[in-house]
Amino acid sequence: MTFVDGGTYVQLLELVQNSIIAAGVLGIVGGLIGVFVMQRDMAFAVHGISELSFAGAAAALLLGLNIVAGSIVGSLIAAGIIGVLGARARDRNSIIGVLMPFGLGLGILFLALYPGRSGNKFGLLTGQIISVDLPQLGLLMGISALVLIALLVIWRPLTFDSLDPEVASARGVPGRALSIVFMILLGLAVAVSIQVIGALLVLALLVTPAAAALRVSASPVLVPVLSMVFGLVSAVGGILLALGGSLPISPYITTISFAIYLVCRIIEWRRSAGAPRRVGSARLSA
Template structure:
């Protein structure tokens, strides 16, 4: 326990290239997760994120098995390909809200089953296999950063172009469709954006805990503000604090960052719920005066 939070060791590790690469990749992921998160919460897509993560895991496992390693980038490409396929399936097959959960459950089970099989067939190290489940952010190098950077720019650019109609369609899809908003293609498009972000999160916090970045910070932000813009800004801040703080805290003990990321995210969520509760008490007290 004496080295659990060794500040001197942590400072030395922060000077290493692989740690700096991990921090840069995590910062990009936090930006994307925070930007998409409020819309995910508004559209009630938390379960869809989990289902997408399953096929991102399947794609990454397939990349490992096929040996498509080119400067360490094959896992990211496989994860993105799997997540995009999942997003398209969920966006197309789950168009009706009444059948969305069942479609997600079907895709989730399929992705997990195939991914487990592919991982079992992979002859490499067990540590590499485990990294897909709980994250392996310290393995990110400069070539991986290029994938993160390009993906981040692409997601944010598309989001900026469609944000207003997407926000309208997320808040009230029926009225938006009546007003001429192309809801039919905005839904799968947003699903693809979420899929790319989910794929990036698989290597950082792992398939099992990707919700900690894509949902929890946004859910916390939505507790303290009803403004979509402020919710996005807060979600980005919360996601950055969680993922960067998780990396820094995990350095000295040398454990996977996912435990710290989820703990920080959950703590932020609890604080925001407390703030919401206290605000409600104050409004009730003022109303009774």
């Protein structure tokens, strides 16, 4: 691995400032929506959507169209199918299991037919650092803002339906409609995340930060905040580290995200290990 000097690194920062902004926004969006992904046990769905999103992006690359738009079309198709047909967990997992190889196979076919640079092909799988121009940044930020606003609007009923769907349904919460809306928002989040981290490792932004946050807190306020912070640190930190070497961005983002998760697991373990001792000490002193 080769590293750049200080002056060159500053120049690279100026070159990829759009990507840094995009990564920060996507880290926040991924961290927030990831909380509901974990609550609804839909980590597998993220991977399934990412495969069809990859196929859509590869098709757009082959046809000379906007890659983000192609990625969004693929994600929305997958999200719609899962949301409509996969109301129950067993049905949802089987549908995802069918969609994943189909989407990956289509994507590989489109990339094999693409006559352009191999770097463009590789970037769809592992992410790209300097590929976010101003129009793409505007599109990414617009979609991210839409996802955030929609999540805030449906936050309370979605939380209720995620934690206790049977009681929520009895109280009149439209669980099926919420599920479809959430899947659409998840599809949009997956589509825009692929531009930075790639299709194969999108779980690092949409699942791992929330999984880490849930290890150290159960607060309905603190968990989303921690998840967004973890996603932001992983995404932006990954880009900043990737600028100094020659590796793709994805290994850096996934390593930071995984390291945060390990730290949170250790904190959880230390708390659980110390709790019995504190209870025992209290009984002895009594």
